[in-house]
Amino acid sequence: MKKKGGMLAESPDRLNVIVEGSKIIGDFIAESNLRIDGEIQGNVSSSAKVVVGQLGLIKGNLVCSDADIEGKIEGILKVDGLLTLRSKAQVSGEITTAKIHIEEGAQFSGQCKMSNLSTKSSANQSVKEESVVY
Numbered sequence: 001m002k003k004k005g006g007m008l009a010e011s012p013d014r015l016n017v018i019v020e021g022s023k024i025i026g027d028f029i030a031e032s033n034l035r036i037d038g039e040i041q042g043n044v045s046s047s048a049k050v051v052v053g054q055l056g057l058i059k060g061n062l063v064c065s066d067a068d069i070e071g072k073i074e075g076i077l078k079v080d081g082l083l084t085l086r087s088k089a090q091v092s093g094e095i096t097t098a099k100i101h102i103e104e105g106a107q108f109s110g111q112c113k114m115s116n117l118s119t120k121s122s123a124n125q126s127v128k129e130e131s132v133v134y
Helices: none
Strands: 015-018 022-023 028-030 033-036 038-043 043-047 049-052 057-059 061-063 066-070 073-076 079-084 090-102 107-114 125-133
Touching: 028 033, 033 043, 043 049, 049 061, 061 066
Parallel strands: 015 033, 022 038, 028 043, 033 049, 038 057, 043 061, 049 066, 057 073, 061 079, 066 079, 073 090, 079 090, 090 107
Antiparallel strands: 107 125
16 A cells, blocks of 8 residues: 555545546546546546446546556556456557456457556567457
8 A cells, every 4th residue: 555645545534436427527636546436528647546437437548556447438548557447348548557457348449558667667568459349
């Protein structure tokens, strides 16, 4: 867990939630965990984990430490650690992550680059895919 100002960023009591029916237009920045069940039209940045629920939608870029996606994302994803695409996930755009887990049924259209973002390793692997359903 990451400490920031004496508080644990991934502590369960430090969870931001965008509930179903909510819509944010503009950029969203958080230093703690974030769960999105509504819609965000803009860029999302978190120094902790981001979960996009089944009804969640991001139309913009996502930058975070870890991500668990079950909803839709249209934009660029940059995940420092583990990116998990659940069976109902729909991602359209470029992905850059250190680790990825894709469940059967997940939809991804775009490009995926595997790299260790935190150490900026020169040994990057690149995989290009077009409209792939796992």
